[in-house]
Amino acid sequence: xxxxxxxxxxxSFAPWADPAATPLVRFDGVTKRFGDITAVSDxxxxxxxxxxxxxxxxxxxxxxxxxxxxxxxxPLDSGRILLDGQDLAGIPPHLRPTxxxxxxxxxxxxxxxxxxxxxxxxxxxLPREAIAARVAEMLALVKLEGxxxxxxxxxSGGQKQRVALARALAxxxxxxxLDEPLGALDRKLREETQYELMDLQAExxxxxxxxxxxxxxxxxxADRISVMERGRIAQVGAPEEIYExxxxxxxxxxxxxxxxxEGVVASVDGEIVRLDSAAGLLILDDPAxxxxxxxxASLALRPEKIDILTAEPDGxxxxxxxxxxxxxxxxxxTMVQVKLDGEAGQLVKVALPNRSRxxxxxxxxxxxxxxxxxxxxxxxxxx
Amino acid sequence: xxxLRAPHLLALVFGIAFLYLPILVLVLYSxxxxxxxxxxxxxSTRWYAALLQNQALLDAAWLSLKVALVSASLATILxxxxxxxxxxxxxxxxxxLFAGMIAAPLVMPEVITGLALLLLFVGMDAERxxxxxTIAHVTLTACFATIVIQSRLVMLDRSLEEAxxxxxxxxxxxxxxxxxxxxxxxILAGWLLAFTLSLDDLVLASFTSGPGSxxxxxxxxxSVRLGVTPEINAASTLLITLVAxxxxxASLLIKRDALAxx
Numbered sequence: 001x002x003x004x005x006x007x008x009x010x011x012s013f014a015p016w017a018d019p020a021a022t023p024l025v026r027f028d029g030v031t032k033r034f035g036d037i038t039a040v041s042d043x044x045x046x047x048x049x050x051x052x053x054x055x056x057x058x059x060x061x062x063x064x065x066x067x068x069x070x071x072x073x074x075p076l077d078s079g080r081i082l083l084d085g086q087d088l089a090g091i092p093p094h095l096r097p098t099x100x101x102x103x104x105x106x107x108x109x110x111x112x113x114x115x116x117x118x119x120x121x122x123x124x125x126l127p128r129e130a131i132a133a134r135v136a137e138m139l140a141l142v143k144l145e146g147x148x149x150x151x152x153x154x155x156s157g158g159q160k161q162r163v164a165l166a167r168a169l170a171x172x173x174x175x176x177x178l179d180e181p182l183g184a185l186d187r188k189l190r191e192e193t194q195y196e197l198m199d200l201q202a203e204x205x206x207x208x209x210x211x212x213x214x215x216x217x218x219x220x221x222a223d224r225i226s227v228m229e230r231g232r233i234a235q236v237g238a239p240e241e242i243y244e245x246x247x248x249x250x251x252x253x254x255x256x257x258x259x260x261x262e263g264v265v266a267s268v269d270g271e272i273v274r275l276d277s278a279a280g281l282l283i284l285d286d287p288a289x290x291x292x293x294x295x296x297a298s299l300a301l302r303p304e305k306i307d308i309l310t311a312e313p314d315g316x317x318x319x320x321x322x323x324x325x326x327x328x329x330x331x332x333x334t335m336v337q338v339k340l341d342g343e344a345g346q347l348v349k350v351a352l353p354n355r356s357r358x359x360x361x362x363x364x365x366x367x368x369x370x371x372x373x374x375x376x377x378x379x380x381x382x383x
Numbered sequence: 384x385x386x387l388r389a390p391h392l393l394a395l396v397f398g399i400a401f402l403y404l405p406i407l408v409l410v411l412y413s414x415x416x417x418x419x420x421x422x423x424x425x426x427s428t429r430w431y432a433a434l435l436q437n438q439a440l441l442d443a444a445w446l447s448l449k450v451a452l453v454s455a456s457l458a459t460i461l462x463x464x465x466x467x468x469x470x471x472x473x474x475x476x477x478x479x480l481f482a483g484m485i486a487a488p489l490v491m492p493e494v495i496t497g498l499a500l501l502l503l504f505v506g507m508d509a510e511r512x513x514x515x516x517t518i519a520h521v522t523l524t525a526c527f528a529t530i531v532i533q534s535r536l537v538m539l540d541r542s543l544e545e546a547x548x549x550x551x552x553x554x555x556x557x558x559x560x561x562x563x564x565x566x567x568x569x570i571l572a573g574w575l576l577a578f579t580l581s582l583d584d585l586v587l588a589s590f591t592s593g594p595g596s597x598x599x600x601x602x603x604x605x606s607v608r609l610g611v612t613p614e615i616n617a618a619s620t621l622l623i624t625l626v627a628x629x630x631x632x633a634s635l636l637i638k639r640d641a642l643a644x645x
Contacts, residue, residue, distance in 0.1 A: 071549055072549075073545060092548075093545070093548045094548045094549070094550075094551045094552055094553055094554075095551075098549075099549055099550065100545075100546070102542045102545070102546055104540060104542050106542040106543050106545070106546035108546075108547070109565075110564045110565065119547065119550050119552070119560075120550030120551050123550060123551030167546075167550070168549075168550075
């Protein structure tokens with residue numbers, strides 16, 4: 001049976017699905033320890049040419065360490081990193097064909113914008129005219145023409161970010177490493193810069209590896225995301241896979257909001273699984289090979305996939321009764337918390353999109369309501 | 384800014400007077416026309432003119448200046464190296480001991496250091512003079528230079544150096560293109576501190592100098608034992624002016640550097 005596509009995007013760029021594609025970077029069983037703490041633990045990951053890859057995780061999950069190992073700043077305890085088939089072991093940072101944009105930007109304060117961007121080119125020993133031409137090209141690329149003579153302390157945060165980007169791109173690295181590239185920008189600027197970075201990456205056809213703790217940033221920009229947990233990769237996939245098909249509860253809860261109903265498998269009928277939970281008998285349509293009645297399992301449900309009804313819905317689909325506990329009006333949608341009936345009284349988050357400016361059926365605190373969702377809406381999580 | 388209330392103002396005036404009144408008196412009397420040190424005979428700069436005729440004092444001043452220049456330079460180089468070792472080499476074996484040894488001259492009584500150095504030089508049968516005084520001064524001032532430079536190095540954003548390396552600079556290039564320019568104000572401040580410490584040192588110089596190598600503080604001290612003359616006041620005033628200028632310069636450097644980083 002042909003299943004429906006995930007999310008609402010049709011992607012044409014997917015070299016990871018092509019067994020004949022040549023990878024650009026391969027992390028192969030990489031481990032890094034700091035004293036007693038294992039920052040990166042036996043981790044393997046492959047990046048493809050032209051890919052925008054995001055390492056996503058909470059602070060301390062090892063994402064920055066992984067990137068710094070590729071840049072050459074952290075020696076490996078075991079494993080290896082291949083770039084273009086070449087083992088990077090023993091190659092110092094200044095000889096690696098990677099460049100990094102630092103979180104603090106790390107612009108040299110005693111040099112002008114021109115000299116900052118020219119720094120890497122001068123190390124290559126390029127002739128003076130070639131350097132001037134490349135710097136001008138980079139300044140045009142980041143739309144900072146006319147800023148060549150400025151000092152870093154005469155620039156705004158957004159301008160500093162662009163100079164740092166231009167400096168890192170000037171040497172045409174095989175992989176550009178971005179450490180929280182938008183972390184220091186305010187919200188409005190962050191969104192603009194986000195799309196500019198994506199355009200730039202597509203235009204130059206470069207491979208980007210980005211470290212971020214911000215899931216919106218990762219989801220919006222990356223072709224693929226590696227969600228990291230304590231030195232390991234919990235899941236690698238396109239944003240819609242991570243969101244709609246999380247591999248486990250950690251990923252489900254780290255990326256986006258989610259409601260989890262714990263229960264016991266009541267019956268398995270092909271791909272239709274029935275789950276006995278505190279919220280009643282739940283039905284979901286998610287392939288679960290090897291699942292047997294009596295096993296523990298959970299249903300994970302994104303808030304935007306639930307409907308709020310004022311009367312009990314007809315038919316055999318999923319439904320649960322409760323009352324409205326809390327309402328948060330956020331503009332584009334309203335986040336409603338519904339307290340389910342019963343002893344457990346689980347709170348369920350529901351996102352109501354505000355598609356119209358006015359409504360004839362407003363909701364209020366303490367209203368009695370019914371929740372309803374499609375059998376395909378839920379994600380089956382084992383355990 | 385809050386206005387000071389009377390008791391605070393009084394305390395401040397008293398404190399400043401306690402610290403600086405003696406110096407003020409010395410400076411005032413250097414402009415005294417009278418030969419008698421304690422009797423005011425009108426304003427005059429004759430003692431400054433007489434100073435220029437006093438060859439022994441001028442020789443001593445020149446020697447002090449040479450010692451200060453050479454010892455401050457040596458101390459700054461040593462200070463830079465030890466600061467780099469302390470701030471950049473991680474936790475090497477013996478680091479704590481090394482840090483303690485660097486800081487020891489700060490608290491070591493100068494008499495002990497001087498005596499120890501004297502015994503060493505005598506034991507080595509070294510001819511005492513310019514170099515022995517200079518070496519003695521380096522042992523004292525290198526720790527000050529180290530501390531000033533180290534504190535700047537610790538504050539320096541490591542990602543600057545990493546960025547330079549990432550952009551293809553060898554570690555040596557990184558040091559000269561990034562690290563050195565960034566810590567230059569601290570290096571200069573360390574040098575200035577070492578310079579003033581050497582210039583006004585009496586104890587170490589007394590132990591380690593030989594015949595014919597009398598520094599300015601030694602000359603002033605020995606003259607005073609024969610009776611204070613307004614000429615000495617004039618010489619001291621010049622010394623104070625020089626030292627004060629250098630110290631103010633050093634603290635301005637450190638302060639400006641700190642401001643630039645915020």
